Amino acid sequence: SQQGEEDPQALSIQEGENATMNCSYKTSINNLQWYRQNSGRGLVHLILIRSNEREKHSGRLRVTLDTSKKSSSLLITASRAADTASYFCATEGYNMEYGNKLVFGAGTILRVKS
Amino acid sequence: DGGITQSPKYLFRKEGQNVTLSCEQNLNHDAMYWYRQDPGQGLRLIYYSQIVNDFQKGDIAEGYSVSREKKESFPLTVTSAQKNPTAFYLCASSIMRDTDTQYFGPGTRLTVL
DSSP states (O other): OOOOEEEOSEEEEETTSOEEEEEEOSSOOSEEEEEEEOTTSOEEEEEEEETTOOEEEETTEEEEEETTTTEEEEEEOSOOGGGOEEEEEEEEEEETTTEEEEEEOOOEEEEEEO | OTTEEEEOSEEEEOTTOOEEEEEEEOSOOSEEEEEEEOTTOOEEEEEEEEETTEEEEOTTOTTEEEOOSBTTBOOEEEOTTOSOOOEEEEEEEESSTTOSOOEEOOOEEEEEO
16 A cells, blocks of 8 residues: 555644654655644645655755655644644555555644643 | 635435535636545545546545536535445645645535434
């Protein structure tokens, strides 16, 4: 399966601390994306990293990609209570049946305590 | 939620009923998608459409049907053949089928009574 798997399943930290979430996948990919979902809401795209990139930044977010290990990490620095949400990685790769397809992992639930 | 609207926000269905979930986008995107999300799980693809009047089954299409008569609209019907329809349904769109970012609607929570 191409599906990404996030680790940990849940993470609880204090405001101001950094949060690191990891994603592993099994097949070759074109890109890997991270999304955030607030409780009961739709997903919001955070950042996309292509297979030929190793690191990308967006504000307080830092994403790394190691294609040799088939893994990615999302780092949120100086966390805030508003960062409390579920975070999903999604891998885009070629599927024989569907062509290019975005496949989501089960997510990491982040709780930032104030 | 990126110019995509879903209605209703909450929907209750009696067993044996068909219900239709609405999804509309004003982003001028060609591709649209329907996902199902169960508690503690990621998203599973139900159907997708790359262009008007064309749609393809995803991983869990059984018991669902869609139409794409207009570029802006991609309604999902949950039929009585779907044995366990209680879930959170998310609609998304992207510029093209094999392009990067997907933009999501706010979701519809369907509960079977």
